[in-house]
Amino acid sequence: MNQTAIGVLLNGVTGRMGYRQHLLRSVLAIREQGGVELPDGTRVQLEPILAGRNAAKLKELADRHGLTAWTTDVDSALDDVRIYFDAQLTSAREPSVRKAIAAGKHVYAEKPLADTLPAALELAGLARDAGICHGVVHDxxxxxxxxxxxxxxxxxxxxxxxxxxxxxxxxxxxxxxxxxxxxxxxxxxxxxxxxxxxxxxxxxxxxxxxxxxxxxxxxxxxxxxxxxxxxxxxxxxxxxxxxxxxxxxxxxxxxxxxxxxxxxxxxxxxxxxxxxxxxxxxxxxxxxxxxxxxxxxxxxxxxxxxxxxxxxxxxxxxxxxxxxxxxNGFKAQWEEFVRDVVAGRQHRYDFFSAARGLxxxxxxxxxxxxxxxxxxxxxx
Missing domain, CATH: 3.30.360.10 (Dihydrodipicolinate Reductase; domain 2)
Known part of the structure; x- marks a missing residue:
């Protein structure tokens, strides 16, 4: 079954890295080029939903870049996407990633994955057992x-x-x-x-x-x-x-x-x-x-x-x-992760790699x- 679009929930895009490298220079740049090119020459477009705690900042970002989808209700928005991305504070990342895994979403995240090594290993095990594609930024x-x-x-x-x-x-x-x-x-x-x-x-x-x-x-x-x-x-x-x-x-x-x-x-x-x-x-x-x-x-x-x-x-x-x-290195890894999601294979820089870093x-x-x-x- 050919896919033409993938919904992506971007949590933490009001922060410096979340906005500059992941939204502006990766996701929006991918949209501008017409999506992620697959090995057979077809393309998959990204449909982002901006997420965070500050509604005013999210609306301003969405308006600035011609986007319409943003939310402060991350849990509900998970139903509308296939990929969850997390660029929040480290202390907030673990519970959000855990919920995304439980919802069966493919998860891509900034590092460190969690506050502690046991927590990172637990997330890696949960992601493996859920059969999702999971990756951490190795820019x-x-x-x-x-x-x-x-x-x-x-x-x-x-x-x-x-x-x-x-x-x-x-x-x-x-x-x-x-x-x-x-x-x-x-x-x-x-x-x-x-x-x-x-x-x-x-x-x-x-x-x-x-x-x-x-x-x-x-x-x-x-x-x-x-x-x-x-x-x-x-x-x-x-x-x-x-x-x-x-x-x-x-x-x-x-x-x-x-x-x-x-x-x-x-x-x-x-x-x-x-x-x-x-x-x-x-x-x-x-x-x-x-x-x-x-x-x-x-x-x-x-x-x-x-x-x-x-x-x-x-x-x-x-x-x-x-x-x-x-x-751009961040954009290149985003494209690789999306290709892995579409192909149904594991990302080479996965949660276990993140755990070794921690x-x-x-x-x-x-x-x-x-x-x-x-x-x-x-x-x-």
Missing amino acids: KLFLPGLRKLRRLVDGGFFGRVLSVRGEFGYWVFEGDWQEAQRPSWNYRAEDGGGIVLDMFCHWNYVLENLFGAVRAVTAKATTHIPRRWDEQGEPYAATADDAAYGIFELESGAIAQINSSWSTRVFRDELVEFQVDGTEGSAVAGLRRCRVQHRSATPKPVWNPDLPATEPFREQWQEVPDNAEFD QLAEAGLTSSAEGRRIELKPLT
Whole structure:
């Protein structure tokens, strides 16, 4: 039976990520192009219903983009869709996802999937048993820079990967004399905030899919800026970590070191960069660019603190060509999820992948609190 339209309930679209990346740059962009193209050349259009708690904001968004369907009654709206998407606060996500699963809807969600690992595993089990298609946002794997990095891995460019070094972050203003670029709940642990809970879930799927599963972590999380100002200009105590420094031991034997911070000023080409060093070559990948240096073209620098360095180190690397057109990463994964729903197959980045990300985040927080290395056991 050919399908021409799929109803999608978008919960949490009044938030920054829910609106910019998922509604505007994904769902609306897909509608503008005529739907999701299927392997046989036909297209499936998305029919969104905007959902949230603030009726005025929802109506304004709907009017702005020529949409008519919006609601604050999420439970009732489930009857009118096949896909439920959740971009709410982490603390509100679990009960909403649970209801969508019980209603037999395919579920796509932002991460983290839940507040705790047991809760995430329970949701994964419920989704599996319900036979629905379930997925969690893994947007960074769809970035041009990391897709080029994937190409290098698949082509055997690195030989044996020795190490991965990642730098992520930027300065998020405190909110007093300049408006903060991130919502205040990100800095309150009681609301599900914290950079470990946010970014370690990302780092888990990046490392897992490119270089191998994480088997142990040693981390230090801290709150560098203890006082911030909220959206109403009121001061509040930042109870969540705003920086984390992690060492991740991979099953391949490679070591990854990743710094994540909302309290750092950028002195690199992109907001996130990964340097991968292998026996045969190295690469530096960011959001869009990827540069390489093969062993046969590696210079022989000599450390001499008495003389200034004159080698043009950055010029000694070669740019990896695009060789393809790269769409918005969030939109690309939305299209993949919709195709999986239509085909009746499981999404490759499912709730179990989300649970493994949450496992790493919890292990990182435990490592920081107890000052020790934490081994990760395979989830069952």
